[in-house]
Amino acid sequence: MFFGFDEDQIAVKEAVGALLDKRAGLTVLQQAWSDPAGPAAWAVWPDLADMGVQGLLAPESAGGSDLGWVTMTLVLSEAGRVALPLPLAETAAIGVPLLVSAGDPAGVLGSLVAGRAVVTVASGIGEADSGERPRAPAASRADWFVLGDRLYGRDDVVLRPVASVDATRDLAEVEALGEGLVVGSPLEFGALAAAAVLVGLGRALVSTTVDYVKDRHQFGVPVGSFQAVKHQLADAAMHVEFAAPAVWAAAWEMDQRGGDVGNIGEVARSVSLAKALASDAAERAARTALQCHGAMGYTDDYHLHLWLKRVWCLSPAFGSARWHRRRVGVDMGLHG
């Protein structure tokens, strides 16, 4: 039993974190808000590929490193920390492993790993109105679209841009024209990847808010000295820190299955655990962050909203907390 990370895993996480801080910092994020498909937002994509990020789950034969899901989720939590406005989870943690297990039917793995092509994915869960079409982020830049268990090329889909609360999402409704290629369901990969990003978002929300309340003075003292503020932040931190190990454990289990989609059902409970805890924790962190910032958090002039809105997008993506609890409940025989 050893529930920690090895040196290589930590080194990859730190290297990617440093790259993101340098090349995908706040200015880039703000540029992505007004132009999500533009060159500023995407500048870090080839750098990530040079560092091997898109190939973390690809075999060496496809130019990848096969480092696995534990490393992948650590990296995705870094992407969440900076609210990276790019489909890294969709490409590296969903598209790549789906194609690997499907035997790369379209012959695109190499270009994904090299950072020359982009996959996006429609999560497609929990539609209240089943007449709605699936939606996918990064729609203007994606070369490949995963809808249901199939992969479509850009020429085989019709896109209709729709506004997301998070403008960096570059969201569009996607309608498939052809048959596509069967690659398998993105659900388990997508839920685990989103959970990892949510842990990063949640940690960032707690730490930026801690910084803010130490700095902001009212009644002659830092507002962070008030218990009502402290206790909310302690709770938010607790929920995020209790979600994180569930994400790493699900990633470890995924690695034990060798990413084989055929066996993925066995890890479904662990994935649901991770996603439900991470969604709830990140939503709590977002609420707390906003409340503790006061009106400063309630303006799009200030950057906090970028993290809040990303949480609102990813918390329901690939199954909300409630959806995943229900899935486990069905497995336990508690639902019809």
Add this chain to the structure above:
Amino acid sequence: MDLTWSRADEDFRAGARSWLEANVPRPALPSGDTSEGFARHLEWERHLFENRWSVVSWPEEYGGRGASLWQWLIFEEEYYRAGAPQRVTQNGIFLLAPTVFEFGTPEQQQRILPRMAAAEDLWCQGWSEPGAGSDLAGITSRAEPVDGGWALTGQKIWTTRGAFCTHLFGLFRTDPDSTRHRGLTYFLVPLDAPGVTVRGFGRLDGDEGFAEVFFDGVVVAEEAVLGGVGQGWSVAMATTGSERGLTLRSPGRFSAVVTRLVDLARRSADPGGHPDPLLADQVVRGWMEAEAYRLFTLQAVTALAGGARPGAESSLNKIWWSELDIHLHETALALRGDAAELDDAWMRGFEFSLSGPIYAGTNEIQRNIAAERLLGLPRS
């Protein structure tokens, strides 16, 4: 990362499981917070000791098995899984003992630990006083130097199972001119010493699980001091760290409640054959929070095994398990419908769960600690 158990750990688990299956008393013992029930629990504690299961993580010379922290976790998991009795010796073996191992002289270790393991000496915890609960540094019970030792005067309260125990560990002020955290000393006191009066009283569930302990010039020897005169605060903090952190409430305890809760939910079906979906959701939430606690603990034990010292994260731990326990029991009572009012195991579990956010430092105090020491927020 490797979340599998070693062969040796699996063997240890199998050994614990088969012994517990063959030995756990059936039907369950009466509450250990009454004098009759306490006596039955003592028999059980001595049976555990004779089979070397009372203090698995201690060295063999003191009656343990030298088990690793991992094996201790496994034992706890199996212990609660088997539905074994509450540990009426817990305040000694889980709270005082780690402090004796760390701060005790060899003489104290020899004198105290084997008798504690054997449930010959039964220890209760004497921190709180009528005027000093959360504000522990405000205690006024005092110790004055006398020939060959100290004379203790004052009062402790809320002492768990004080009326049934033989010894008390607690803080007394040895420097009359001191205030707050300074000038305190950690004492180990036999409750049969002249001048000690113990009065048991009822907890919320009506059992005599609490006591007031009065000290009227009680004379104890020099060797009754643990960890040095005037060092009481830092020695006591080691004990409270154990209480909030790992040792008092291991994950296995809650996993076992979850198993019973899932069973209850399956049996609480409506005419359609399934429990109320909102309650089913709460059951799964409980399972998830217990799993999160188990995983958080595996992460913490990995760090401890790598040489880290337990720190302020133990405050988050304490908030988590205490709120989890309430959630599990509230959900169970909701599933029970109007049978919830019955004075049975679920109601008793619920009542006890409500004390979780109060004892071992209230959850408000834990949130202060987490905010100040983990997040670095300014003191008020």
